[in-house]
Amino acid sequence: MFDVSKIRQDFPILSREVNGKPLVYFDNAATSQTPVQVIQTIVDYYSRYNANIHRGVHTLSQEATDAYEKARGIIQKQFNAQHPHEVILTSGTTHGINIVAAGYATLLKAGDELLVSAMEHHSNIVPWQMLCEKTGALLKVIPMNTQGVLQMDVFETLLSSKTKLIFVNHVSNALGTINPIRQIIEKAHAVGAHVLIDGAQSTPHLKTDVQALDVDFFVTSAHKLCGPTGVGMLYGKSELLNALPPYQGGGEMIAEVTFEKTTYADLPHKFEAGTPNIAGGIAFGAALEYINQIGLENIAAYENELLEYATEQLGTIPGLQIYGQAAEKIAVISFNVDGIHPYDIGSILDKLGIAVRTGHHCAQPIMDFYKIPGTVRASFAFYNTREEIDLLVAGVKRALSMLQ
Numbered sequence: 198m199f200d201v202s203k204i205r206q207d208f209p210i211l212s213r214e215v216n217g218k219p220l221v222y223f224d225n226a227a228t229s230q231t232p233v234q235v236i237q238t239i240v241d242y243y244s245r246y247n248a249n250i251h252r253g254v255h256t257l258s259q260e261a262t263d264a265y266e267k268a269r270g271i272i273q274k275q276f277n278a279q280h281p282h283e284v285i286l287t288s289g290t291t292h293g294i295n296i297v298a299a300g301y302a303t304l305l306k307a308g309d310e311l312l313v314s315a316m317e318h319h320s321n322i323v324p325w326q327m328l329c330e331k332t333g334a335l336l337k338v339i340p341m342n343t344q345g346v347l348q349m350d351v352f353e354t355l356l357s358s359k360t361k362l363i364f365v366n367h368v369s370n371a372l373g374t375i376n377p378i379r380q381i382i383e384k385a386h387a388v389g390a391h392v393l394i395d396g397a398q399s400t401p402h403l404k405t406d407v408q409a410l411d412v413d414f415f416v417t418s419a420h421k422l423c424g425p426t427g428v429g430m431l432y433g434k435s436e437l438l439n440a441l442p443p444y445q446g447g448g449e450m451i452a453e454v455t456f457e458k459t460t461y462a463d464l465p466h467k468f469e470a471g472t473p474n475i476a477g478g479i480a481f482g483a484a485l486e487y488i489n490q491i492g493l494e495n496i497a498a499y500e501n502e503l504l505e506y507a508t509e510q511l512g513t514i515p516g517l518q519i520y521g522q523a524a525e526k527i528a529v530i531s532f533n534v535d536g537i538h539p540y541d542i543g544s545i546l547d548k549l550g551i552a553v554r555t556g557h558h559c560a561q562p563i564m565d566f567y568k569i570p571g572t573v574r575a576s577f578a579f580y581n582t583r584e585e586i587d588l589l590v591a592g593v594k595r596a597l598s599m600l601q
């Protein structure tokens with residue numbers, strides 16, 4: 198059913214060498230690799246129907262518009278949004294969060310409260326800090342425990358009628374923790390607060406149904422799920438998106454422009470100023486189709502096996518500590534060994550052709566929590582194998598023999 202050697206043939210990059218060794222790519226949480234099926238949609242677009250969308254009457258422009266809007270439809274269906282216009286195509290997760298954060302500047306007043314989790318990516322922290330500076334709203338933090346699990350009892354004590362917005366990632370990129378977002382959304386709605394979920398790490402592994410979750414805003418990036426960089430989506434409930442002012446002004450986002458007054462276009466165009474990443478949007482749709490054809494359930498089951506195996510094998514290395522021990526987690530392992538700087542381990546692994554991420558993973562508050570400079574992070578995808586994990590374990594041992 199799940200034939201990893203056949204799947205690997207879809208990814209040309211996996212057959213290259215790095216430093217004379219076959220590439221072992223374990224930096225999937227930073228960006229995933231791209232299958233030929235997706236690469237081909239980009240080549241096809243530029244080879245056959247490259248044109249600006251929503252404007253021309255000519256054939257190329259219509260073909261491009263149709264393909265772009267078809268991709269929006271695929272994205273809508275993937276996340277079960279009620280309407281296609283609730284899917285805003287963005288340049289990625291960061292852009293989506295900034296659209297919402299900038300928009301709320303007009304809706305908040307001093308003393309309003311916003312809640313953020315202790316395990317967020319910087320892109321789900323900094324835009325909200327900027328919003329607080331502008332409005333006088335207060336940012337409060339939902340703490341986590343040493344396992345890397347949110348303290349839901351403390352979360353409940355932070356909620357009040359002052360709480361206006363809560364933003365949490367579905368899955369932590371640095372720890373792999375799957376957060377209880379359904380529960381967070383329910384409790385938030387009970388006090389009248391809205392919730393934005395950062396789905397950048399969950400959408401490659403877990404099915405998302407925005408209507409079943411009743412989530413208010415949901416963001417993700419295509420490049421984390423086999424799509425190209427520079428494209429992503431912001432989902433928002435129609436009435437909430439309608440209540441936000443546009444983020445950028447320009448072409449495409451207007452209904453009518455005069456020097457006296459400009460009226461804005463309807464959703465989704467109100468938030469899509471300028472010529473978008475057309476090839477990227479089309480390829481985003483193709484990436485979802487590719488993933489669906491393998492099946493997210495199959496992907497999750499296979500990745501869980503990899504996670505178990507890697508956790509067990511890395512666990513045999515003396516002094517190795519794994520950060521993020523939640524019962525519910527995705528295939529990400531963040532670790533350190535005996536005070537050795539993660540950068541040193543990462544550099545030696547690179548010499549062996551093994552790509553891992555080292556550092557704070559754009560989540561510095563997590564590193565401060567554990568009082569460490571960073572971690573080595575191996576993050577797995579459905580095209581990785583047990584043999585590659587064996588190479589990682591051998592590589593870490595080799596690094597330690599050189600560094601200890």
Ligand SMILES: *Cc1c(COP(=O)(O)O)cnc(C)c1O
Pocket residue numbers: 226227288289290291292318320321366368369370395397398418420421429
């Ligand atoms: C990657 C990531 C982001 C940022 O995504 P961009 O594509 O760089 O905008 C935000 N949050 C999480 C959890 C991520 O993993």
